[in-house]
Amino acid sequence: MKKLFEEIFEVHGKICTQNLIPGKRIYGEKLVQEKGIEYREWDLFRSKLAGAIQKGLQQCPLQKGSVVLYLGISEGTTASHISDIIGETGIIFGVDLSQQTMKKLLTICESRTNIVPILADANQPEKYQEYLEGFTVDLVYMDVSQKNQVEILAKNVEKYLPKDKLAFLCLKAKSISSTEDVNKVFETAEKQLKEKFNILQTLDLNPFDKDHRFYALKQKG
Ligand SMILES: C[S@@+](CC[C@H](N)C(=O)[O-])C[C@H]1O[C@@H](n2cnc3c(N)ncnc32)[C@H](O)[C@@H]1O
Structure with missing residues (x-):
């Protein structure tokens, strides 16, 4: 076993996280045992964060206790691994527009109490302000399929x-x-990003996700 980042491991050559709820799968992923600990294999083709790690992500600020604002959480595939990483002391505020995907997410939230589902449009951040009151966000993770993604x-x-x-x-x-x-x-998108952010790293997610890029960003100023 090799540690790639805090709470992200390579077990038998595969990227894994330690299962927060042993014995429970979320999306049909493989469960593997190593020295009495259960890990969940992280599918590179189902999660862009896993794809980015595989493609050489240099910094990942997630650790136990992290507070994450996740825009476009969908059914919670990637979020479930973030939930493993941040543990019971961390929290994910997961925003999604689709009622359909929220239904699946809610079943995950029953056992993973560190995910707070929020049915809302990420275009209107003021709408979920009450949830985030009193928290300091450590990472904004965004994966929404919209024309105005950068905005x-x-x-x-x-x-x-x-x-x-x-x-x-x-x-x-x-x-x-x-x-x-x-x-x-x-x-064009990168030009737009550079108005507000320093781009720390850009990763092409091919072959895991075609025509997708993954950016690690920090605000300017
Ligand atoms: C590609 S999926 C996200 C997959 C997820 N990040 C994962 O890795 O498990 C994109 C999601 O963005 C959501 N979405 C699209 N527009 C949105 C918006 N304006 N606000 C919030 N969610 C939005 C969709 O409903 C969809 O669930």
Whole structure:
């Protein structure tokens, strides 16, 4: 077993997190035992954060007790691994617009009490202010399939993220434009990102997610 980041491990050659709820799978992932501890294999094709780690992510600020604002939490596939990492002392505020995906997420939240589901539009960060009151966010993680992805991130970061903390953005080119050249879409988005952020790292998520880039960002100033 090798430690890749705090609470993120390589077990038998696969990226894994220690299962917060032993014996329980979330999305059909493999459970593996090592020295009496149960780990969940993290599927590189189902989670962009796992894909980014595999592709050489250099910094991951997640640790036990971290507070995460997750935009586009969906059914909780990636969030379940973040939930393993941050443990019972951490918390994920998980925002999603879709009632359908929230239903699945709610079943996960029954056992994983460190995930707070929030049915809301990430375009309106003031709508979930009451949930975050009294918390200091350590990471904004964003994976929403919207044309204005950069704008949504900027609004949320401005409102909730202290200047010295990181944001991770999964950018899907085809959500911004289905017709324009992918590289051109990324070029424009990066120009927009640079107005507000220092881009610490850019990772192409191919072959795990085609036409997606993963950015590690810090606010300017
Ligand atoms: C690609 S999925 C996220 C997958 C998830 N991050 C994971 O790795 O398990 C994108 C999600 O963004 C949500 N979404 C799209 N627009 C949104 C918005 N304006 N506010 C909040 N969620 C949004 C969709 O409902 C969908 O669940």
